[in-house]
Amino acid sequence: MKAVGIILAGGNNRRIRELSNKRAVAAMPVAGTYRSIDFALSNMSNSNIKRVAVLTQYNAKSLNEHLNSSKWWDFGRKQGGLYVFTPTLTVNNNNWFRGTADSLYQNLDFLKRSHEPYVVIASGDGIYKIDFNDVLKYHVEKRADVTIVCKEMNSGEDLARFGCIQKDEDGRITEFEEKPVVVRSNVISCGIYVVRRRLLIELLEVAASEDRYDFVKDVLIRYRNKKKIYAYMHEGYWNNISDLNAYFRTNMDFLKKDVRDYFFRQGEPICSKVDDLPPAKYNPGSYVKNSLISAGCIVNGQVENSVIFKKAFIGNNCIIRNSIILNDVYIADNCCIENCIVEAHSTLCANTNHVGTKDKIQIVIEENDRFVMS
């Protein structure tokens, strides 16, 4: 592969509410056993990209723990590797990353010292599978300056949270509007870009000299008429977890067989950090319907239409319905959880009830003492 990879994983996102207090969006748990960033990392690894930089800033503890070894994604080679860059004080600079373009600019050395001719930039909050070789091939064929991976969304979707694009017949992007007030197209940018490395360095240096810090606004949108920016249409599943509803829905999508098959049974695998947890255990009284259950869980109660992440304990007579239970949650007997997301490491006392509605998913964070039965 003739490209290096960069994953923008520095962002916080208030629209996933309290869940972002603990971690960067890229470290959000997804689909039971994964973290959001696993998808971008695995796509890069599976596309044979050998050198990948992850740019972090906001609350990176959880992310750094997850990235504690590059083995999990088969990086960490003599030729290539996984690099995690956080903002640092230097002689010339004592700023945080002031935007995506600035974060790239502050790590310009990584780009300058690479020798691959292209760069693939992806965000850490996309849930998708893509072969970047196809995108690169398209990029070269179109003689594009920048290629943006785009997706045609269903009309029912709330598009105002995305960057919307308009393109001509050839695929060249003519309009690009970030989070538009009036939506004029249902084609959106997935936040995945392919660009020639030398051009990127040049663009970033110009932006920095003008004190412009945002990659989308100050580079892509600003140069849309001067540079040839093309849209690569991605046909498969794509979603991002940029707000609470999207996060909830994306997880629930994995209850559909076609989505599971697409991600887990067809093509290249998605890799993640392996936790060495025992198999899930179903005790007498367990009643589970249409749910995903992850390794290390112990189920005694009732679970329906839910996604249960790793190492959850669900007590006797519990009812978990239409909910997401994140990692290492302990739910004591007789609890009822409906339309909720239970934050990781929560401990729910016996007889607790949390009932949200389908339109208003409730976030449950409970830090009680945990009495582990043995």
Added chain:
Amino acid sequence: MIKKEMIAMLLAGGQGSRLGVLTSKVAKPAVAFGGKYRIIDFPLSNCINSGIDTVGVLTQYQPLRLNTHIGIGIPWDLDRNHGGVTILSPYEQTGKSDWFTGTANAIYQNINYIDGLNPEYVLILGGDHIYKMDYEIMLEYHKANQADITMAAMPVPIEEASRFGVLITDETGRITDFQEKPKVPKSNLASMGIYIFTWPVLREALMTNKEVPGLDFGMHVIPYCHSRGDRVFCYEYNGYWKDVGTLYSYWESNMELIDLVPIFNLYEDYWKIYTKSDTLPPQYISADAQVERCIIGDATEIYGKVTGSVIGSSVTIEKDAVVYDSIIMEGAVIKAGARVYKAIIAENTVVGENATLGWGDYAESQYNKKVYCSDLVTIGENSVIPANVMVGKNTAISGVTVPEDYPNGYLPSGGYIIKAGEKE
């Protein structure tokens, strides 16, 4: 070079012939256990949890699965710059080329490996038991006694003692006598096949006895050391330890994992069992499924009814299929409407639509009475059971079978179908 205080030598070359078709293509230590593990994961995890980071794994019988499973030891943190896990297989020598002819002979043939590391102590382990044990505590005991050899042993009911090597000790724990599978046991302390040797003692004993045919620890080396007056001690172990050498004990110890609070608990954080596992998605339990009293591995999809069973990873149990009291290993598919009662189904086997396994009354095996002597239906890896057939109890099936193999669609209890299993 950093000196290793103690290294482990793990004997993993045995076939485990009493596991029948389960070990026809893999060595016993590589047999799946408890949903996602393989038997060898237990001693390997014990090693790393006990602070032993250098392990020689001696392989001989069907080593491929074992080799790929262990790899360079990443899952057990045994990929080390110095030490780590090393697979030791029999090799050709000038003038003679021998298989490993006995447990001690296998160590003798790898004396160079141990010399290269020059440890103070050598821990000898088998690769076919399910247990959690801190070898470091055993080593402390060994040192405190200034022992030459320490043998781990556990008390068993006296009526069962005659199946084991029995140790007779004095009040200090020093061994005064042994009995190998005695008719009338003098003690109930059964040897677990776990030894710590002070390396120079072992080395000398191996060199002296190298010509003994089939050189074995229990039969030759230990009696030799004892007779010349070495300090041989017994380390009593009282935790869970299970020999999974027979089909029934293998099945039973899997089933024990399902108990509400299992005697052997895999859910403890401080003594993790590690295994090679790919990143796998969670398991899916469908709206029509019913699961109770079972453990289920990752990426498995359940659309049928599963009760009292141990299900491995990436298994599919289709709609209206029923699985009771069974072990289903990785990648197996139980098709719609099939009924499985008390069966052990090895990797990637397909059970056809509406087939019934484990039906009828017990009958003596026509294949091998020593191996097949319980109610269990045992099916080897990569087998195919055609749709709509009935299979009785105490049966063995291996290979791709077709309806013609089942006269009247029925394999009676005690029967077997073994196809010379070249994969096409």
